[in-house]
Amino acid sequence: MLRTGEEYKDSIRDNREVYMNGERVKDVTAHPMFKPLVDIRARIYDMAHDPKTADVMVDHDGTEKNAIGNALPYTQEDWWAKRRSTDAVMEDIGGVVTRVGDETVGEMWSLYDGQDMLNEVDPQFSKNIETHIHKVLKEDPFHVSANTDPKGDRSLAPQDQDPDMLLHVVKETDAGLIVRGAKYETAAAYANQAFTKPTIANWGNDTLSDYAVGFICDLGSPGLKFLCRGGFAGTRADDRDYPLAARFDEVDTIVIFDNVLIPWENVLFYRHTKAAAFIRNTLHRYSAFAFVQRTLKQADQMIGSALFNVRQTGLDKQPAVQEKLADLAIWREGINAHLTASIALGERSPAGLMMPNQSLLMAGRCHALNNLSPMMHIARELCGGQICVTPNAATFDAPETKPWMDKYYSINENWVADDRRKLLAYARDLLNSDYAGHRLTFQLFAQSPPFAQSAAVYRNFDWDGPLNFVKKGAFLSDNVMAGIEQKTGDGSVEQYYSQPLLKAAE
Structure with missing residues (x-):
């Protein structure tokens, strides 16, 4: 479905525990520091229904309509359509916003590419990511991505300090995982869901870890607390003096997970550090x-x-x-x-x-x-x-x-x-x-x-092309390439430059 702006606003009036400057926020859609961006996100939803902009905002596959930002890309034209849609949004609102959903949903597609790896861990996890990707298409949520932890003392392993410095699983139940910790995420206080994942880059020799967990978090879940950075909007004597800050400030939030239940169907990987390392390496490919x-x-x-x-x-x-x-x-x-x-x-x-x-x-x-x-x-x-x-x-x-x-x-x-x-x-x-x-x-x-x-x-750079070019030009022996994975066949100049074109054509 294609939600309207008002439907989006209604979806975040769920009594979530949001704090701004130490005070509880009753309604994020009305608070002066949140309202400008909430209104922009609502406008983006409404653009899909506006006859003037619907053509550039909506993907129609012949059977149903979906937001172009959420649609899976299968062709080059799909990417041109996404680019036109993003340009239309920025032109319509008259500024630049970074966290409105289309730039974060692609991180789920990266995990979709890792289904073979997920099947090695648990076939259910692979099924979950496919289910959620299509759920985004059907339900059109405001989707964000939670990555950064408070981290604490980074010279110590997580288990050698306060374990909550990095988000981790504290208990398994029949209903799902219970997690504790915190994540920083821009726009979380006024979004619907977050793809939550670890930031640890070096797992050492560990193959299993309670910190290696990735899931879709419903941001209206019990146990979540949103502690927000003070916004720029609504703080000036005259908005005319700060025309961008008053309209386009995106509020950053530390999201506290205080024993939050993550249902099993929302768990995308758990304990396996191989899965966690994969998503860190491929997170931004889209x-x-x-x-x-x-x-x-x-x-x-x-x-x-x-x-x-x-x-x-x-x-x-x-x-x-x-x-x-x-x-x-x-x-x-x-x-x-x-x-x-x-x-x-x-x-x-x-x-x-x-x-x-x-x-x-x-x-x-x-x-x-x-x-x-x-x-x-x-x-x-x-x-x-x-x-x-x-x-x-x-x-x-x-x-x-x-x-x-x-x-x-x-x-x-x-x-x-x-x-x-x-x-x-x-x-x-x-x-x-x-x-x-x-x-x-x-x-x-x-x-x-x-x-x-x-x-x-x-x-991601193809190092073999330059290596082969120099190898041939300098008349080096085949031994110098020993142990180097070949990606460009015979290393000819023609093949080096035509290889990406062949991939694109395929």
Whole structure:
């Protein structure tokens, strides 16, 4: 089914135990720090019913309609449809949000690809993941993904400190598993369910562990407590001074699992560290696409803000300014190129899904994130010092000060003081505010820390092509390739470059 925005809001009015700044929240749909994002998520649901946007939001397979974000990708066109849908959402709401569901449901598809491995552990777990993937299609929940634990002392094993520092199973019952611990998850307080899984990267020689557990958590379950970071929305004297923070702040939450029952049908793997390691290595093979696409929209925000600022004063005619604008454009188009190529050279996954080309997608993610901070600094420079010294909106309104603001902030009949104020406030909130700093850090870690993102590139790049090319060019003996798995046949240049094309064609 395709839910409406009001049906979504009703689904999270379930008396869940949510705390903001130490106070219990009665209704997350009405609280000023949650309401802007709840309304955005509701709007996304309603876009599937709006005649103006339904075509780009709905997947129709001939028998039923589903949200495109939830639909399993089988072809390259499926990925183009997802990309058009995400762009339509960001254009409709006028900003960028990261946690609205379509970028997290793909993590379940990664486990779907691991069904053979899950069958080795327990065939029931493989059946559970398939059931839940189709349940997402049928019920259209707001689905998020819980990964990060409090961790505690990371030099110690979990069992050598407070065991609750990492989420773990404390008891098995006929009804399911009882779990304790905590997870950080953006948007959990106003979502329906979370794919919850471990973050331990090194299991040592352990094959079994109570910390190796993954499941679908109903976020209305008894025993859950949501302790939220204080939001930026609803805290300003005038939202006009912080137009992005007031509308697009996504509230982060530490979710406390206080002996929570996870029914067996919601358990996706348990105790087997092999399954836990698999999901950590493949977690973002699909979801990275939506994440990188959102960074592309952030690039558009920065370019638009910087370009408006230099054009209003004529600085865009200067070569030095054009060079910096070109730097932003090169970064932006690099992201665009990686996204486009990852679709064009898509690969067939173990479960038969169409997977974005992994080497190109993961390299694109590193390109987008590694350059985000320096590109923000270039945008700041192009916007100029006025983004940090301009008075607030009230000064532009007050009778005693308005004439002076009109005099010094108006440039010509096209750029009057109020429009300049709006642009400078937008640029400040995008690049300079506490919200901007929060977003920068969030982007840096939202899909694992930088070293892990680089590791994903290392795991997915085809190293054999360059090795074989140099081997032939340097007339090296066959012995130098001993022990190296061959992926490109005879290593010819033609085959090296045509191999991804062949995969895509298949």
